Amino acid sequence: xxxxxxxxxxxxxxxxxxxxxxxxxxxxxxxxxxxxxxxxxxxxxxxxxxxxxxxxxxxxxxxxxxxxxxxxxxxxxxxxxxxxxxxxxxxxxxxxxxxxxxxxxxxxxxxxxxx
Amino acid sequence: xxxxxxxxxxxxxxxxxxxxxxxxxxxxxxxxxxxxxxxxxxxxxxxxxxxxxxxxxxxxxxxxxxxxxxxxxxxxxxxxxxxxxxxxxxxxxxxxxxxxxxxxxxxxxxxx
Numbered sequence: 001x002x003x004x005x006x007x008x009x010x011x012x013x014x015x016x017x018x019x020x021x022x023x024x025x026x027x028x029x030x031x032x033x034x035x036x037x038x039x040x041x042x043x044x045x046x047x048x049x050x051x052x053x054x055x056x057x058x059x060x061x062x063x064x065x066x067x068x069x070x071x072x073x074x075x076x077x078x079x080x081x082x083x084x085x086x087x088x089x090x091x092x093x094x095x096x097x098x099x100x101x102x103x104x105x106x107x108x109x110x111x112x113x114x115x
Numbered sequence: 116x117x118x119x120x121x122x123x124x125x126x127x128x129x130x131x132x133x134x135x136x137x138x139x140x141x142x143x144x145x146x147x148x149x150x151x152x153x154x155x156x157x158x159x160x161x162x163x164x165x166x167x168x169x170x171x172x173x174x175x176x177x178x179x180x181x182x183x184x185x186x187x188x189x190x191x192x193x194x195x196x197x198x199x200x201x202x203x204x205x206x207x208x209x210x211x212x213x214x215x216x217x218x219x220x221x222x223x224x225x226x227x
């Protein structure tokens with residue numbers, strides 16, 4: 001069964017460094033998302049991406065964050081200058097089409113630790 | 116802003132029991148609602164999607180209901196098993212079509 005994959009599974013970085021989290025969505029899906037979950041807290045929406053542009057972003061997704069679909073298969077989240085509070089599990093998700101009927105499928109997550 | 120509440124926060128039951136997990140949300144303008152399962156330190160596994168026009172959706176031992184006008188959904192698990200132990204999350208999809216808003220979840224433990 002097709003699935004969303006994410007790499008790396010765990011990333012440790014120093015405060016102020018740039019990180020890129022990578023995702024391979026399900027191959028025929030058209031809509032892509034990033035969410036995050038700080039330890040012990042709710043899963044929070046960051047951004048949605050469709051047709052090579054951001055369709056919606058949350059208040060969390062500030063200028064330090066960016067997303068890109070550099071080729072036909074990868075979807076990346078870049079954090080330009082990491083802060084301690086960016087430490088979280090980051091989930092990528094994808095959806096085939098219609099929002100009313102189609103499921104968002106989530107990847108296994110990347111645990112980001114900022115020291 | 117959508118707010119999602121799940122009750123109870125935690126539940127411990129003996130194997131074989133039928134159980135009900137509750138979810139309430141404040142904004143009834145939703146496209147659908149998804150129920151997920153999350154195992155410790157793992158990703159989210161989609162269990163059921165119930166469209167805003169539907170009242171119920173079933174998958175195996177799971178049954179989800181939705182009352183959009185009152186902002187409520189329930190997940191019914193029949194004949195619970197130890198393998199059902201996980202955190203269960205509900206997430207309505209806003210009418211922007213993008214944003215799932217998650218509750219804190221119900222942490223379920225099924226004891227053999």
